[in-house]
Amino acid sequence: MDAFxxxxxxxxxxxxxxxxxxxxxxxxxxxxxxxxxxxxxxFMIGAxxxxxxxxxxxxxxxxxxxxxxxxxxxxxxxxxPYVENWFGESAGQFIINWSVPLSILAAIPIMLAIGFIxxxxxxxHFYKRPHADQILVTFGLAIxxxxxxxxxxxxxxxQTPAPDALNGVVNMGAWLNMSLSYPLWxxxxxxxxxxxxxxxxxxxxxxxxxxxxxxxxxxxxxxxxLGINIDKRFTIMFAIAASVxxxxxxxxxxxxxxxxxxxxxFLVLSFVVVVVGGMGSLPGAVLAGFLLxxxxxxxSTTWATTTIPGINQIIIYLVxxxxxxxxxxxxxxRKGVMEE
Amino acid sequence: xxxxxxxxxxxxxxxAAVGAGLAMxxxxxxxxxxxxxxxxxxxxxxxxxxxxxxxxADEGADELLAQKLAxxxxxxxxxGGCLNTFTSKALKGNGILGKKVAYVTGDTxxxxxxxxxxxxxMIEKDGAVxxxxxxxxxxxxxxxxxxxxxGVIFMAGLTHANDTTGKDxxxxxxxxxxxxxxxxxxxxPVLEKEMGSDRRAYHLTADYNWGWTQQESIxxxxxxxxxxxxxxxxxxxxxxxxxxxxxxxxxxxxxxLVLNHxxxxxxxxxxxxxxxxxxxxxxxxxxxxxxxxxxxxLMAAGAGDNIKGVLGSMNYNWQLDNEGSKQFVKSFGEKYxxxxxxxxxxxxAQVLLYADACERAGTFNPCGVVEALEGFDFDGLGNGKTSxxxxxxxxxxxxxxxxxxxxxxxxxxTLEIVEITPTEQVTYAPDHPLFGGPEATLGxxxxxx
Numbered sequence: 001m002d003a004f005x006x007x008x009x010x011x012x013x014x015x016x017x018x019x020x021x022x023x024x025x026x027x028x029x030x031x032x033x034x035x036x037x038x039x040x041x042x043f044m045i046g047a048x049x050x051x052x053x054x055x056x057x058x059x060x061x062x063x064x065x066x067x068x069x070x071x072x073x074x075x076x077x078x079x080x081p082y083v084e085n086w087f088g089e090s091a092g093q094f095i096i097n098w099s100v101p102l103s104i105l106a107a108i109p110i111m112l113a114i115g116f117i118x119x120x121x122x123x124x125h126f127y128k129r130p131h132a133d134q135i136l137v138t139f140g141l142a143i144x145x146x147x148x149x150x151x152x153x154x155x156x157x158x159q160t161p162a163p164d165a166l167n168g169v170v171n172m173g174a175w176l177n178m179s180l181s182y183p184l185w186x187x188x189x190x191x192x193x194x195x196x197x198x199x200x201x202x203x204x205x206x207x208x209x210x211x212x213x214x215x216x217x218x219x220x221x222x223x224x225x226l227g228i229n230i231d232k233r234f235t236i237m238f239a240i241a242a243s244v245x246x247x248x249x250x251x252x253x254x255x256x257x258x259x260x261x262x263x264x265x266f267l268v269l270s271f272v273v274v275v276v277g278g279m280g281s282l283p284g285a286v287l288a289g290f291l292l293x294x295x296x297x298x299x300s301t302t303w304a305t306t307t308i309p310g311i312n313q314i315i316i317y318l319v320x321x322x323x324x325x326x327x328x329x330x331x332x333x334r335k336g337v338m339e340e
Numbered sequence: 341x342x343x344x345x346x347x348x349x350x351x352x353x354x355x356a357a358v359g360a361g362l363a364m365x366x367x368x369x370x371x372x373x374x375x376x377x378x379x380x381x382x383x384x385x386x387x388x389x390x391x392x393x394x395x396x397a398d399e400g401a402d403e404l405l406a407q408k409l410a411x412x413x414x415x416x417x418x419x420g421g422c423l424n425t426f427t428s429k430a431l432k433g434n435g436i437l438g439k440k441v442a443y444v445t446g447d448t449x450x451x452x453x454x455x456x457x458x459x460x461x462m463i464e465k466d467g468a469v470x471x472x473x474x475x476x477x478x479x480x481x482x483x484x485x486x487x488x489x490x491g492v493i494f495m496a497g498l499t500h501a502n503d504t505t506g507k508d509x510x511x512x513x514x515x516x517x518x519x520x521x522x523x524x525x526x527x528x529p530v531l532e533k534e535m536g537s538d539r540r541a542y543h544l545t546a547d548y549n550w551g552w553t554q555q556e557s558i559x560x561x562x563x564x565x566x567x568x569x570x571x572x573x574x575x576x577x578x579x580x581x582x583x584x585x586x587x588x589x590x591x592x593x594x595x596x597l598v599l600n601h602x603x604x605x606x607x608x609x610x611x612x613x614x615x616x617x618x619x620x621x622x623x624x625x626x627x628x629x630x631x632x633x634x635x636x637x638l639m640a641a642g643a644g645d646n647i648k649g650v651l652g653s654m655n656y657n658w659q660l661d662n663e664g665s666k667q668f669v670k671s672f673g674e675k676y677x678x679x680x681x682x683x684x685x686x687x688x689a690q691v692l693l694y695a696d697a698c699e700r701a702g703t704f705n706p707c708g709v710v711e712a713l714e715g716f717d718f719d720g721l722g723n724g725k726t727s728x729x730x731x732x733x734x735x736x737x738x739x740x741x742x743x744x745x746x747x748x749x750x751x752x753x754t755l756e757i758v759e760i761t762p763t764e765q766v767t768y769a770p771d772h773p774l775f776g777g778p779e780a781t782l783g784x785x786x787x788x789x
Binding site for chain 2: 002003006007010011013014017068070071072076150154155156157158159161168169181182183185186255256257259261262265266296297298299300301302305306309310312313
């Protein structure tokens, strides 16, 4: 029973990342009709905002300590972060320790700006082009972005730990008399993802801006004829989708050390999630994200891997095939999307 | 219609002409094409094939730094590095056989096909007489095969799978780096000493050739000392989050987790295992332990604090206290501002070993070089006493068992040496079943003539 619940939690946790990325992808596809293969790169850039914040907060003064030696036997250069000099040692260490949550504050404007520049500078020129062109150009952009990140940060993964207060495990099964220890940061991540998903749905459902966007998604031309600048709103939605992916990346950084290739690692899975959920369906993307995350977790159990060797490697694609054969539009796909 | 008339004079003339024609290549071109890419001018070109893009690009960059340093030292520039400590005194700092050493570089991308293409280009277009480098066994086996066909020498870089000098061994290929069997043979006694002989191990294994041979070797060594292998789960190479593989470990009754992962896989799986607090758990009345059979400095940097207390093995570590190592660390450190990694050291040693073999053989002919390297005993390149075994072209030397340091003082001493396992303990028969058995042979040397 413990193992079962732990795998559910793992699945929800993985699914959170898939759902957040797929949500952004679907937002962009639903509003602009663009298949954005650079969306995984936005997730990766978000994680590197956290890495950059950590590096900035660790900018240091260097002083020679003659009592210590470096690897060549020379006096060691001891580093003291500026924040420790400015705010005192304990306050400085506290700030550095909380660099990932602090990164959220930086990531929102940065990702909005990147999304805005991306859409205005490149994507909008491909609105009326075939999907194949959009895929090629956004895939190319993804490669350019990852190479830029690699040029600055290298190819090696970079540890970006969670604050000490949110590290370690919590025993979630104490009241059930079970041993259900689960990493605290992963629970934080799930809660964060739930808030973001709820926030996006609430924004679209309960604001005038969201209502116009939804109307534009249903019938772009009619909304335009009403004198509403729908393009401007869709540009903002693109920037919001970029922020969602970026924030997902920031919070994922303590789970796995970020590397430049993250975007590609998550991109294919996220597209499978979008297709399974139904192209253009926001609830479908979220549902499929969690569903595939849970299935992937269960397929990795000892029982599953010994019963059907290799099932852990194919489960997501197997489910995608079954769903597309039985429900060609995906779980919650709308009629007419990508069917012309 | 013309009529073909044969007479005795004509037949003799024709036979002589045909005979002369057939003899031509051996009379006039034997020296011109004695072997592939025979250096004609005053330079000799070496090909450095390392990952410059892809996940191991940082490791490749480190290898390239070491290779460039080796070329510098061979040409008599810099402080001479390990030419000062190398027990063979054939190298004089005047290039190789009096020819200045030049180099070209290729990008393996850590993909076998790309690595073969770049090696082929360096051999055919740039005239490289030797290919060195790489950070993957798949790449090493592929490039080694190419070099064998092309008639040039392959001095492998970082390749740890048994197969490189096992079932896929080639006469033109040489490996200085240690292998999975050696890791297991070195680790097993330390694991027994620290964890006892009554342990239950759960393996997570990267699903490709290196992972399989690593797991096979570790399981064989640990089972021989009494451990039980509870399970071995193959994980896809593209895995990023290992949480769903970690949680079954908690309910498996295992008290040791062996991570047969390398690079990003290892960084992620170890980080996830630490997140689930495995190292603070008690199973079967014992403290839970994690083992990472193959460490590298870059992996240690990527894993950060998570490696604290975790045991593994290495081919070389800059903290080794011997003259060759001290000299290499000084040369590398003063030039690049950081200590060398074990992949850098193996590439540096391989370039010097090739150059030395050419000097001792008096030729760049691959078959002469092979003869000079086979059974060659040396010291002074950083690993202590080392020997290139004739039967499989594998180097035999001490193996390091290391542990993630609890209190590192700098970014470079995150790993501490626990034990230097003597060569005898990691030596095996050339026809060992894990290395292809009696069927595995080097074949014959190919000079490309």
